[in-house]
Amino acid sequence: xxxxxxxxxxxxxxxxxxxxxxxxxxxxxxxxxxxxxxxxxxxxxxxxxxxxxxxxxxxxxxxxxxxxxxxxxxxxxxxxxxxxxxxxxxxxxxxxxxxxxxxxxxxxxxxxxxxxxxxxxxxxxxxxxxxxxxxxxxxxxxxxxxxxxxxxxxxxxxxxxxxxxxxxxxxxxxxxxxxxxxxxxxxxxxxxxxxxxxxxxxxxxxxxxxxxxxxxxxxxxxxxxxxxxxxxxxxxxxxxxxxxxxxxxxxxxxxxxxxxxxxxxxxxxxxxxxxxxxxxxxxxxxxxxxxxxxxxxxxxxxxxxxxxxxxxxxxxxxxxxxxxxxxxxxxxxxxxxxxxxxxxxxxxxxxxxxxxxxxxxxxxxxxxxxxxxxxxxxxxxxxxxxxxxxxxxxxxxxxxxxxxxxxxxxxxxxxxxxxxxxxxxxxxxxxxxxxxxxxx
Amino acid sequence: xxxxxxxxxxxxxxxxxxxxxxxxxxxxxxxxxxxxxxxxxxxxxxxxxxxxxxxxxxxxxxxxxxxxxxxxxxxxxxxxxxxxxxxxxxxxxxxxxxxxxxxxxxxxxxxxxxxxxxxxxxxxxxxxxxxxxxxxxxxxxxxxxxxxxxxxxxxxxxxxxxxxxxxxxxxxxxxxxxxxxxxxxxxxxxxxxxxxxxxxxxxxxxxxxxxxxxxxxxxxxxxxxxxxxxxxxxxxxxxxxxxxxxxxxxxxxxxxxxxxxxxxxxxxxxxxxxxxxxxxxxxxxxxxxxxxxxxxxxxxxxxxxxxxxxxxxxxxxxxxxxxxxxxxxxxxxxxxxxxxxxxxxxxxxxxxxxxxxxxxxxxxxxxxxxxxxxxxxxxxxxxxxxxxxxxxxxxxxxxxxxxxxxxxxxxxxxxxxxxxxxxxxxxxxxxxxxxxxxxxxxxxxxxxxxxxxxxxxxxxxxxxxxxxxxxxxxxxxxxxxxxxxxxxxxxxxxxxx
Numbered sequence: 001x002x003x004x005x006x007x008x009x010x011x012x013x014x015x016x017x018x019x020x021x022x023x024x025x026x027x028x029x030x031x032x033x034x035x036x037x038x039x040x041x042x043x044x045x046x047x048x049x050x051x052x053x054x055x056x057x058x059x060x061x062x063x064x065x066x067x068x069x070x071x072x073x074x075x076x077x078x079x080x081x082x083x084x085x086x087x088x089x090x091x092x093x094x095x096x097x098x099x100x101x102x103x104x105x106x107x108x109x110x111x112x113x114x115x116x117x118x119x120x121x122x123x124x125x126x127x128x129x130x131x132x133x134x135x136x137x138x139x140x141x142x143x144x145x146x147x148x149x150x151x152x153x154x155x156x157x158x159x160x161x162x163x164x165x166x167x168x169x170x171x172x173x174x175x176x177x178x179x180x181x182x183x184x185x186x187x188x189x190x191x192x193x194x195x196x197x198x199x200x201x202x203x204x205x206x207x208x209x210x211x212x213x214x215x216x217x218x219x220x221x222x223x224x225x226x227x228x229x230x231x232x233x234x235x236x237x238x239x240x241x242x243x244x245x246x247x248x249x250x251x252x253x254x255x256x257x258x259x260x261x262x263x264x265x266x267x268x269x270x271x272x273x274x275x276x277x278x279x280x281x282x283x284x285x286x287x288x289x290x291x292x293x294x295x296x297x298x299x300x301x302x303x304x305x306x307x308x309x310x311x312x313x314x315x316x317x318x319x320x321x322x323x324x325x326x327x328x329x330x331x332x333x334x335x336x337x338x339x340x341x342x343x344x345x346x347x348x349x350x351x352x353x354x355x356x357x358x359x360x361x362x363x364x365x366x367x368x369x370x371x372x373x374x375x376x377x378x379x380x381x382x383x384x385x386x387x388x389x390x391x392x393x394x395x396x397x398x399x400x401x402x403x404x405x406x407x408x409x410x411x412x413x414x415x416x417x418x419x420x421x422x423x424x425x426x427x428x429x430x431x432x433x434x435x436x437x438x439x440x
Numbered sequence: 441x442x443x444x445x446x447x448x449x450x451x452x453x454x455x456x457x458x459x460x461x462x463x464x465x466x467x468x469x470x471x472x473x474x475x476x477x478x479x480x481x482x483x484x485x486x487x488x489x490x491x492x493x494x495x496x497x498x499x500x501x502x503x504x505x506x507x508x509x510x511x512x513x514x515x516x517x518x519x520x521x522x523x524x525x526x527x528x529x530x531x532x533x534x535x536x537x538x539x540x541x542x543x544x545x546x547x548x549x550x551x552x553x554x555x556x557x558x559x560x561x562x563x564x565x566x567x568x569x570x571x572x573x574x575x576x577x578x579x580x581x582x583x584x585x586x587x588x589x590x591x592x593x594x595x596x597x598x599x600x601x602x603x604x605x606x607x608x609x610x611x612x613x614x615x616x617x618x619x620x621x622x623x624x625x626x627x628x629x630x631x632x633x634x635x636x637x638x639x640x641x642x643x644x645x646x647x648x649x650x651x652x653x654x655x656x657x658x659x660x661x662x663x664x665x666x667x668x669x670x671x672x673x674x675x676x677x678x679x680x681x682x683x684x685x686x687x688x689x690x691x692x693x694x695x696x697x698x699x700x701x702x703x704x705x706x707x708x709x710x711x712x713x714x715x716x717x718x719x720x721x722x723x724x725x726x727x728x729x730x731x732x733x734x735x736x737x738x739x740x741x742x743x744x745x746x747x748x749x750x751x752x753x754x755x756x757x758x759x760x761x762x763x764x765x766x767x768x769x770x771x772x773x774x775x776x777x778x779x780x781x782x783x784x785x786x787x788x789x790x791x792x793x794x795x796x797x798x799x800x801x802x803x804x805x806x807x808x809x810x811x812x813x814x815x816x817x818x819x820x821x822x823x824x825x826x827x828x829x830x831x832x833x834x835x836x837x838x839x840x841x842x843x844x845x846x847x848x849x850x851x852x853x854x855x856x857x858x859x860x861x862x863x864x865x866x867x868x869x870x871x872x873x874x875x876x877x878x879x880x881x882x883x884x885x886x887x888x889x890x891x892x893x894x895x896x897x898x899x900x901x902x903x904x905x906x907x908x909x910x911x912x913x914x915x916x917x918x919x920x921x922x923x924x925x926x927x928x929x930x931x932x933x934x935x936x937x
Contacts, residue, residue, distance in 0.1 A: 002517075002773070003514070003515055003517060003706075003773070003774075003781075003860070003861050004780065004781070004784050004860055004861065005861060005862060005863040005864075006784060006787070006788075006863070006864060010863075010864040011787065013864070014787055014788075014790075014791040014864060015787070017791055017794050017795065018787075018790045018791055018793075018794045018807075019794070020790075020807075023783045023786070023787055026783075026786050026787065026790055026807055027655075027686060027687075027786070028807065029654070029655045029657055029806060029807060030655050030683075030686070030687050031657065031658075031659065031660055033660050034659055034660060034687050034688075034691050034692045034693075035686070035687055035691075036560070036685060036686060036687055036688050036691060039685075039776050040557055040558065040684075040685045040776045040778055040779065041557050041776070042554050042557055042558075042771060042772075042774075042775055042776050042778060043550070043554075043772060043775060044775045044776070045772065045773060045774055045775025045776070045777055046772050046773060046775070048519050048773070051519060051523070051769055051772055051773060052519060052522065052523060054772070055523040055526065055529075055547075055765070055768075055769060056523075056526060056528075057543075058528070058543035058544075058546055058547050059523075059526040059527070059528025059529050059543055060528055060543065061528070061542045061543030061546065062528040062529065062532045062536070062540065062541050062542070062543040062544050063532075063536060063540035063541070064527050064528050064529075064530070064531035064532045064533075064536075065531045065532070065533055066527050066531050067527075067528075068540070070533060072533045072535050072536065074535055075535075075756070076533060076534050076535070076757075078531070078533065082454075082455065084454065084484060084487060084488060086525075087488070088488075088491045088492075088495075090521065091491070091492065091495040092495075092500055092502030092503075093495040093496065093498040093499065093500040093502060093503055094494075094495050094498060094500070094710065094711055095500065095502070095516065095521075095708040095710060096500030096501035096502045096503075096506075096513075096516055096708050096709060097498050097499060097500040097501075097709060097710070097711045098506070098508060098511055098513060098709035098711070098712060099709075099711070099712040100498075100711065100712070101508070101843075101935035101936050102831065102832075102835070102840065102841055102935060103897065103900045104832065104835055104892050104895040104896070104897055104898070104899070104900070105498075105499040105835060105840055105841075105895065106497075106498055106499065106711075107441075107497040107498070107895075107896045107897055108493070108494035108495055108496065108497030108498035109494070109498045109711035109712075111441065111443065111494055111497070112491070112494050112711070113711070113712075114443070114911075114912070114913070115443060115444050115445070115913070117911055117912050118443075118445065118912040118913040119477075119479060121912045122477035122478050122479060123477045123479075127912070128911050128912070129911075129912070131712060132712075132713070134569035134570065134573065134755055135569065135755060135756045136756060137753070137755060137756040138569065138573070138754075138755055138756075145612070165753060165756045165757070166756075168752050168753040169752070169753050169754060169755065169756070171752055172580065172730075172751055172752035172753055172754055173612075173754075175580075175583065175614060176576075176579070176580060176583065176612055176613040176614040176615075177612065177614070178614060217467070217468070217471055220471065221470060221471075243473065243477060244473065244476065244477070245467050245472065245473055246467060246471055246472070246473055247471055247472060247473050247474065248473065248475075248477070251474065251475075260756075267530045267531060267762075268530070268531055268532060268533050268534065269529065269530055269532070269761050269762045270529065270532040270533070270534050270536075270541065270544050270757070270758070270761035270762075271534030271756055271757025271758055271759070271760075271761055272534075272569070272714075272755075272756065272757065272758075272759060272760035272761050272762065272763070273569070273713075273714035273716075273760035273761075273762050273763055274756075285909060285911070291712060292911055293911065294905040294906070294908070294909060294910055294911050295905065295908075295910040295911075295921060296900050296901045296902065296904045296905035296908070296910075296921060296926075297900070297901055297904065297921050297922050297924075297926040298897040298898045298899060298900045298901070298926065298928075299898045299899050299900075299901070299926055299927065299928040300898055300926070301922040301926045302897055302898075302922065303921065303922060304897040304900045304901075306900050306902055306905045308902070308905040308906050308909065308911070309906055309909060309911075310906075310931075310933070311906075313604070314572070314603075314604035314605050314607075314608035315603070315604040315605075315846070315934045315937065316604070316933055316934065317604070317608075318604045318607040318608060319607035319608060319610060319611045319617045320611070321604065321607075321608040321611075323608065323612070324572040324573075324575065324576060324605045324608035324609045324612055325570070325572055325573075326570070326571070326572050326603075326604075326605055327570040327571060327572070327700075327702060327709075327712065327713045327714070327715035328570070328712050328713040328714075329569075329710075329712075329713045329714050330710050330711040330712035330713045331708070331710025331711060331712075331713060331714060332710075332713075332714060334710075334711065338487070338491060340479050340480075341444055341454070341479065341480040341482060341487055341490075342454045342455050342484070342487060343453075343454075343455045343479065344452075344453040344454070344455065344479050344480060344481045344482070345476040345477055345478065345479045345481065346453060346476075346481075347453055347455040347457060348476075348477065348479060349473075349476065350457050350459075351457065353464075353465070354457065354458070354459070354460065354462075356465040356467075357460065357462035357463055357464060357465055358460060358462050359465075360462065360463045360465045361460075361462040361463060364463070376467070376468060376471075393537070394537075397537065397540070402533075402536070402540075405535055424457060424458060427458070427460060428460050428461065428462060
């Protein structure tokens with residue numbers, strides 16, 4: 001076994017030092033009735049070379065976004081990930097360190113997390129970010145737990161135009177949290193502030209998405225005002241790559257800003273691992289879930305970083321903790337930091353503008369009726385294809401084009417609706433090709 | 441070392457982006473960004489240097505020995521990084537149609553089968569994102585299961601040696617916590633347990649071997665107590681590295697098991713994640729597992745969302761797929777010989793224990809499993825040297841410290857998990873260092889109290905960090921904390937596990 005380092009002689013010497021005659025004897029405390037005496041039925045061991053070949057064969061059975069012209073989005077996006085991201089992540093020290101419990105051993109990763117927290121706060125206009133959550137769905141549940149404790153209320157409001165998977169995860173967590181979940185329907189693809197405000201009475205929080213699941217720009221400042229009016233914490237679920245062109249949620253008064261970090265620096269990876277981000281106004285810092293890095297000094301007065309405010313956390317507070325999270329997504333969040341540093345503020349703006357421009361070109365070029373014609377959209381938009389969207393997807397895929405996501409998978413009555421997503425990796429010529437295929 | 445924001449210069453950038461002849465689109469003014477985010481403005485050479493320097497100020501398994509108890513810091517085979525980056529895995533969109541994701545589904549199916557075999561339980565969901573989410577998912581299953589049976593059970597029993605995640609998960613799942621104590625041999629106090637289990641008990645959460653590194657000698661009896669009361673047993677897989685192929689949780693009587701793929705099955709820990717927390721369950725709990733399930737028909741795989749009793753989704757899509765690729769590759773590199781992994785992990789731990797047990801207090805004098813817990817109680821009493829001091833001094837020898845101040849029932853705890861991938865030479869060098877520290881505690885305590893001496897920073901002021909709560913860079917308003925008095929105020933609280 002190439003991962004083991006002991007020789008036969010080592011083993012003999014070690015058993016002698018322990019004072020036992022065999023490895024078997026080391027397990028004498030395990031009652032015989034629960035010993036496993038068979039052989040594990042696991043497929044045979046492979047050498048490294050065979051392993052690579054086997055996994056290459058499996059990988060080749062997948063149609064990835066380099067093998068098909070893809071307009072799939074709906075929460076996970078094919079944005080460009082620069083080489084520098086992968087290079088930094090393969091630094092063995094980052095790759096193989098764990099949670100920085102001992103600051104003297106971990107100043108590098110602690111500083112990186114501090115820089116990540118700063119980047120998330122800058123993007124969202126908030127004052128505190130944690131070191132990462134699992135993904136863009138679980139941070140929605142985290143936000144509900146924060147809001148429940150801040151407000152003492154037992155209802156949460158989700159907009160129907162919030163990512164369906166985030167809504168499903170909140171609904172799974174809600175019974176344990178003692179929360180009732182109410183959903184507010186969209187009106188022509190966007191949320192009505194008055195309707196939201198009505199539902200938000202007695203609610204702990206309101207979660208909406210900007211741009212929403214249909215790619216539509218919500219009247220976010222009005223939604224936030226309606227939630228605040230009702231005494232519910234407004235929570236904005238945002239696309240990090242929209243925040244060069246769209247206003248920071250902090251600027252229009254949200255209590256928390258959350259989101260899926262994948263568009264900013266993570267590969268699609270069939271849905272994970274990615275990072276979720278959660279950021280809040282300073283007043284909620286002691287209700288935040290998960291790791292937070294703070295600045296301090298060492299005994300000589302030298303600047304240093306350390307995990308802080310740990311009296312929130314499970315290993316200190318146990319059943320009274322603000323969350324049970326421990327292992328998080330630091331490596332993926334580090335990818336996010338490297339990516340955002342690569343982009344810089346100007347690059348972030350350009351990516352947003354390019355995606356919006358390409359999406360506008362695509363709308364025009366496809367010439368299909370829009371599902372929500374009166375709305376402004378960001379990098380994705382829904383069209384009506386005039387027949388079941390799945391049929392259109394199947395036929396287009398046969399021609400090497402994945403045209404998008406069938407909205408009927410999540411929304412009743414949207415049989416012929418196709419959600420088309422455009423990132424900066426799709427060129428106008430790619431869009432021409434999509435138009436050609438959809439035109440049949 | 442400067443923050444990346446302090447290296448920023450307006451107009452500098454690393455990125456180059458394509459530009460296309462497409463329409464300019466105006467964002468409605470009330471939704472448009474007013475002040476741009478102050479992201480770093482830095483060139484690519486400086487970007488690479490910055491993160492390279494940060495990496496050199498970070499200690500990983502690749503740097504040296506990392507016996508952080510209960511975290512299973514084993515070597516991460518590099519082939520796993522090669523295969524996870526194959527474009528067919530890395531660039532696969534999660535909403536790709538099933539016929540375009542057959543390789544991914546096949547891999548997940550195989551991993552499920554392997555985990556089921558290791559657990560000794562038939563059904564697996566890979567979805568939970570980490571061990572603590574696996575715990576929460578398991579508790580949600582308990583809740584759904586009893587609701588389905590119309591039973592009112594609200595109590596969950598947790599051992600006093602448990603990881604903090606157990607009680608935290610109990611609360612988040614809406615259950616009431618009951619704590620059971622540890623007896624003088626380091627097992628659960630069965631008499632105590634009998635008193636508390638009744639028809640209001642939903643279940644037990646237990647790590648076995650425990651965080652003391654001890655296998656519970658009465659596990660069969662414990663399982664019987666819960667099953668007779670109609671309750672369920674939950675296995676916290678944090679310490680599964682001790683028993684793969686040696687004793688299976690399902691055979692011990694557990695009904696729900698979570699795996700920590702990042703521990704037992706070698707994920708790179710990434711400075712705190714990602715993890716993976718799949719769960720395995722007995723037949724009668726399968727209908728409640730998260731959606732979607734992976735279904736196989738002949739050679740075809742698909743995702744099944746039609747599970748009316750399912751608790752729902754606990755995470756986006758199907759779980760952390762890249763983690764699955766690495767763990768699958770890891771398990772296949774062992775094959776049925778996985779048992780040897782656990783055997784060597786236990787051998788290494790017992791060897792270290794044998795070398796150290798006379799120099800430190802040993803709260804429970806038994807053979808250990810994959811880890812063991814010592815105490816610096818006598819060093820503290822006689823020489824004022826705490827577990828924290830021992831940890832800091834180990835850094836001067838080039839070792840990452842063990843987990844300290846955990847489990848909570850052992851004062852001045854040092855929780856040591858060497859893992860199976862270390863050489864005898866490394867274990868000996870670590871033991872020599874620990875013995876020297878114990879001797880220096882009497883003869884030269886100041887060198888320990890002042891440690892570490894060679895790291896980028898010396899001991900830090902944790903109290904100042906918590907009090908000032910500076911959790912992001914403040915640009916022109918950033919405070920100068922070095923202008924305020926500094927002390928080595930470190931919290932003698934759990935670090936690790």
